[in-house]
Amino acid sequence: MITTNGIWEGDNPLDYSLPLFILQLTLVVAATRIFVFLLKPFRQPRVIAEILGGVMLGPSVLGKNKTFANAVFPLRSVMVIETMANVGLLYFLFLVGVEMDITILRSVGKKAVTAAIAGMILPFILGGACTVLLNKQNNSEMNQGTYILFIGVALSVTAFPVLARILAELKLINTDLGRLALSSALINDVCAWILLALAIAMAENETSSFASLWVLLSGAAFVAFCVYAVRPAASWIVKKTPEGESFSEFYISLILAGVMVSGFITDAIGTHSVFGAFVFGLAIPNGPLGVTLVEKLEDFVSGLLLPLFFAISGLKTNIGLVQGSHTWTIIIVVIFLACIGKIVGTLAVAIFYQMPIREGATLGLLMNTKGLVEMIVLNVGKD
Template sequence: MDMSIVKQTGTKAVSIAVAGMILPLIVGVGISFSMSGKNENTNEISYILYIGIVLSVTSFPVLARMLAELKLINTELGKLALSTSLINDVCAWALLALAIALSEQNSSTWASVWVVASNMLFVAFCFFVVRPSVTWLIKRTPEGKQFSEFQICVVLVGVVISAFITDVIGTHSIFGAFVYGLVIPNGPLGAAIIEKLEDFVSGLLLPIFY
């Protein structure tokens, strides 16, 4: 993930992302609050939070695909939209992790805290351990030389492991894969992975998912 795009747009992207989330979140919380209490088996707090999140999120993969189709992805407007959506998605996944932690009917408060803390540790591990490791792997490969199949497989196995970890924690497997994707540095490795997987993902997985 090219995090430099977010740095280029600066505080503008953050401001738009926050402003774009607050109103839909308030509306979603208001609607869900009026509908809550009708099902005794539903955790009221997590239900209200979940509906608010759903209505306030702009999906990053969907927006990226739309911008690519419209050939706007490399424009200033496209970069700003991507940065805003990325920040929006990160906030949404953080709130979703909290909602899932609170949704466990039989769990104690400490169990919910454990889920949130575990997710924070996972994110920290990805940024402070996985990212430097991947950067070392990139530097270890001579410039101009292609990455081996083994190296790419190691990186892709990391996606599966990350998804498995967050699923075990109790969040969602997509959250793990999403965070792992954020820590992969933009450059030759990212380009090599896209080259290997783009047709398979765009032609098969995306239509199935959406």
């Protein structure tokens, strides 16, 4: 049963899917907003508040109480909340793609490209070396190449959406340093998505190299379809709509349905559904259509559905399991290597291009921005 007959009939609302999901969603949003308020003086991005809200509801804090965990987040409800969380994630990544101006890749200089590559390769190598040692210590039977690829991507990627918001809040987005950081992060993100698609293909098709090849070729074909079919169609919609008038509800609904279809296609071919939504968003041209889509979706997706994704991550996270100095040492070393790799890589670029050392160090710190993409990589890897 989905809905209850009412407490007056003796029913417990938490035994039914819909009222239970409503309560879960309410708690997730409330926990997120509490942390947003608490972290506001520290100027932390909202993604941090969402992660902390999820952890608070999980087994690390409130979930320690078995009565609370079994009543509010029982195992039978996981599929419902995970499904809604992934729907929210699909549309959020679509919006990230819509807001991302890939045309700046044509105009950025060699400095941004070099900074992006240097800031990705060094932490990738350091993280990969660290995971090889961990794999040997744990005698893990998982494919070592896939393991290195997942961890390497998670440690080396820069969160473009989070960095863009931070630069905007600090009013640095139109400075030379801000433009360099944003351009480098965009290139970094594009590389990360390519590597993530490769890692997923390898992880899901370890028994057949031909299957992995077909996954990559199918993914490339989907990208080509978005570039040569979806983008011209979206441009046609913009041209067909008179300037100053709102876009037809039919066109908006068609695009929103296209997000789901794109997610279905990329999931079916062997990459993650979020890859399809992201590429579909990139195919939407910048301008009034993109602005309209963001205005219609952003508050609902970011404020209501996306926090569910972090709640799921929090429910899967039990900080209490991290015990002993050895485990904490490994965590600290991995974080340190990832951060120092970014800083050293970008500092080397700064020295090569005769930039001030302080500016190079600042760029390295900005490139250490983490956020949603890392959470996606780690969740996909965990699954």
